[in-house]
Amino acid sequence: MPTQLGVRSLLIRARTASFTGTFYSAVPKTDEDIRSAASWVILMSLTADTWRNDVASNATYRQVLVQTLLASNRLPGAVGYGNAMHAQISNYSDALVRLLSNTSVEAAARARL
Numbered sequence: 001m002p003t004q005l006g007v008r009s010l011l012i013r014a015r016t017a018s019f020t021g022t023f024y025s026a027v028p029k030t031d032e033d034i035r036s037a038a039s040w041v042i043l044m045s046l047t048a049d050t051w052r053n054d055v056a057s058n059a060t061y062r063q064v065l066v067q068t069l070l071a072s073n074r075l076p077g078a079v080g081y082g083n084a085m086h087a088q089i090s091n092y093s094d095a096l097v098r099l100l101s102n103t104s105v106e107a108a109a110r111a112r113l
Helices: 031-035 059-069 086-091
Strands: 015-021 038-045 096-101 104-110
Touching: 059 086, 059 096, 059 104
Parallel strands: none
Antiparallel strands: 015 038, 038 104, 096 104
């Protein structure tokens, strides 16, 4: 077996998403919080990747992003859930999602009154 000389290196840059904002806190959101007029911010930042430039303006991409971000283990038909979180994330408005940079997206989570 021949000997190989030289420097060998490998740089692995894993794609990562981080989530911050006022929606995430040590105090869980209650049903009353979700139904109130309060508004919370969710900031999604990517590392080693970029957002599509139309992730906020394209209804299909925006909806997939919001449904993935605010996914629940509840079924839409569960008592009360259909009028709660499921209703909140359906047809999410483009006014609630902003592309801040090619690596950052901001979404507002608030009740539809």
